Amino acid sequence: MEKGILVMLRAFTLIACGLLVFVLSAAIVRGLPAIDAVFLTAESKNFGLEGGIFYQTLGTLILISGAAAVGLPIALGSALFQTEYLRRAPRLKKSFRVLMDALNSAPTIVFGLVGYLVFGAAFGVSWLTGAFTLAVMILPTMQSSMVEAFEALPETYREAGKSLGMGRGAIIRSILLPQCFYGAATGLFLGLARAAGETAAILFTATTFSGVTIPESASDPATTLQTHIFTLAQEGLDPRAAENAWGAALVLLTLVFVLLSAAMWIRSRLHWESAA
């Protein structure tokens, strides 16, 4: 009886982990044949059936770095606000956390629609609109990870700073930020990974299908790996489209996994350091 249940539990765990292996191998088996130097460096042609995904990859990178540039300071600031300036107002602090949870739970397509309405009014369908939209979307991801890092810092560090007569600003600058650097970086990379995998939020706000090269102005749309795969996926009939879709999917997956690995690696350093 006990044995049987144990075997079953193990099987479930293997299924769960096996899914990752399955997704990865599907992407590799189907996508690898598409990938060569030309595919990575050429412009896409003839509806993505020919050519490569250079500008798509570039577009994804532009969007996520834009999102990070906008979102990071806001996430960092609001995390500090929540942990350092709301210490004596636990109710306010809790409301702020609930607000971030709420933002986190919002479906991504909703960010896309509202992002179009707000940022699109200023920049039209453009990479900048997309970057702003993604920044709002990944804000709670980054923020909560940073809050966690700040709250994990022992109170004694803050008190040691205070006992030396340092103001709150000085404590943040000289103690909190250096000590929580890895925590903040973890949050940043988790947010970037989330942004890189997102399609619905940028479908209407940032992208067009073809003809995009390097954006020349704030009002230029981008093209991204995500939306490229989305279009090609609907064209599954043509084997070239399927192959290129999987090729792009493999590149995207690699990008996301690199970002995630970075986040995990930094986090492991974090634990290592606090243990030391």
Add this chain to the structure above:
Amino acid sequence: MLKPTGLLGVVLAVVFLLPPGACLAAANNKILVEGSTTVIPIVSRAAERYRSIHPKVRILTKAGGSGVGAHAAGTKRADIGMTSRELTLHEIDRYKSAKLQTHILGKDAVAPVVSSEVYQTGVRALTKKQIGDIYLGKIVNWKEVGGPDRPIVVIDKERHRGTRHVFMKYILGDAEARAPGARLVTGSNNEEQTKIAQSDSAIGMLSFAWINDQVRGLGLRDGDRVIEPNLESVRDGSFPIARNLNLVTAGPPQGEVKGFIEYLLGPEGQKIVEESGFIPLGETHR
């Protein structure tokens, strides 16, 4: 490490980046073309060639369907909207202020299409009534129209799509007719084509240019006569589900947009229309 001064700098940069960003938006030499997935192959091919002649002009295309094309041109989100149907009364009324202008690019026809498996069992043509009944859900099995004993996977398109407009206008007499028999609703031509090919018992509607050996076009039976789904029958005016492929602009085209539309309507552009599987201007009897 982000120093607080740096942090402050970034915050300020973001705040102060907005106005110049908005200014940048003004000076531009790009043309945004959005809309029908039937027209998009022509425009993208043309854009690729046009760029080799006019390297400074950037032409961006985006799919979405005829409804999106009309909406994008009507709200001036795009410089050119693509539609594979005429503007509806609702659209003309709604975008009155944009003074929409239509430029006919070429001609196309929509055929009822089926999975190759169905075609091979001998279903080669259907009457208007039969197709209508299939979409209304009155005919649900292929054997009722002389095919195999298999339920019909009826594939409909999103309601704003141009292809659906002209197809339903002919089959059910109303461009926006409901299709209670439908099993799937698809968007772009590519998506519909893929779903039909993946199935072994599907019926759908596609522009001629998407017909191939996995997705076969059906003839239209009218009494004893069968009108074959080929460009010949469109050229001679006998195929009834024909339509114009249009470009829509808000007001008369200006500058770079004008140049590109002229290119499309000129001999080079019309050659691309033909290469893409459509009928160029001035080649039909109607």
Add this chain to the structure above:
Amino acid sequence: MKTALLNSHSENLRSPMFWAVSTSALIALVAGLGLLGFLIIESVPVFSRQGLGFLSGTEWFGPDEFGAWPMIYGSLATAFLASLFALPIALGSAVYTAEFLSPKPRLAVKAAMEYLAGVPGIVYGLLGMTLLAQWVRNVFDLIDGNSLLTAGLLLAVMILPTVTTLSEDALRAVPRRYRETAWSLGMNRVATAFCVSLPMALPGICGAVFLGVGRALGETVAVMLVIGGLDRIPVPWFNLFAPGQSIPSKLGREAAEALGGGYHWHALMALGLVLFVLALSLSLAGRWFLTRQRSA
């Protein structure tokens, strides 16, 4: 509130750090409230014209009246299916990981779940469209593989890592002394896991499931490619082999046509509001359960 914020002293007001930090907090606040605010404002025309008829209407057929019920049904049905399929596997692997694995393999499983959660939705969509839909058609002998069931299965895979990780955390949070007590009473590890740890972690596991379902509700592109896109409630209503439509899929398919204004747009925004409210209440309920677990 002011005194709480400023500690009743003027120190903060003069510090640039305070201003930088509270500006960004303000931006975050505006973003959060603005999102909900815009959805509400944009859907006012719909609810003022149609009232709750918008929610119960079964025909999405403009230009003047829209009914959201088929989409709401589709969203709920797929989310329900997803949790149904994901739960046994997620719970099983959470129990196994938390109760039986030594630290190293445990961390490996956690990392695998984190990667799995990071796989972009569009990649799942591609998989669903090229593989899953075909399998579903063949296995269940359907005339077509695009159905509520397919979407539910795909969503199950997508929420599996979330539910697994959070349930595992909940199980790990059960103090060791309870397990040791059970062992000292002669219970074996399996019995301990199911009769001691699992019941004590139940609030946390509920929270995990709620958060997972909340995520499933919001998924757009993957669902869009396999659900069938038919705005209709299947007949009979529990026929999940039938195609359907979920709210995000509807938004994804139709938004481009109405972007920015018009009654159609307002109807879509109202749909977005319904979706947000559903996802929000699930997720807040989930968080509530999770904090209950932590404080217990």
Add this chain to the structure above:
Amino acid sequence: MSDQIPAVELRIAHVFFKNHRVLEDLNRQFPSRSVTAIFGPSGSGKTTLLRTLSRMNDDVEGFRVEGRVLIDGENIYSDAVEASRLRQKVGMLFQKPCVFPKSIYQNVVFGLRHRDGIDRKAVPEMAENVLREVRLWDEVKDRLNEWAPNLSQGQQQRLALARLLILEPEILLMDEPTSSLDPRSAEAIESLIERHAKLRTILLVTHNLEQARRVCGEIVFMDCGRFLESPPVQLPPPAGEELLKKY
């Protein structure tokens, strides 16, 4: 150093956490340039008293002070007083040393970075002086750039004290600074207190009556959040131990 070494005075002060009164009826003056030991069982409120004097509890939810806490004749809980300014005058040494994960030298000069009017060139010399003061110089002079958290507990505490002394606080609050230290470090700190007795106002919380008698001019007894009315100065050591065990 300023001649105006401030005195610390409590005027009918009560300290609350939420609605719980943890310190009450504190009414006493700690004169300028004196060393006072505060002695009492655990939980009697000694640490809270020190933290109140340096406003360490400002961030604690529900913390509230009634009455007046005067330093240099000024109520430190009035709105006009900035906590960090106050703490530049009032240095606090905690029971458990907290050194930053930086080098030894960086730790010593850590607080100086946020002070104005420091002559940069003089900093290394200042650092050496304070390290000599706490008798750490000989132990660390060759490895000032090494990682401070690697020091022993006693060395860390002396480092924390040096880090404080370099800022020349006028009032020094010490919360059982030697309770978990090796004798050598404890001795170093005690001797420093003796040497600085006439330079600063020092409040020393201790569990060790012997230590209190050795280094302090005066001993104040605390129990249940109050100063005991008639301090049993002649209390023999065993009785002190008993008082300890009571809690």
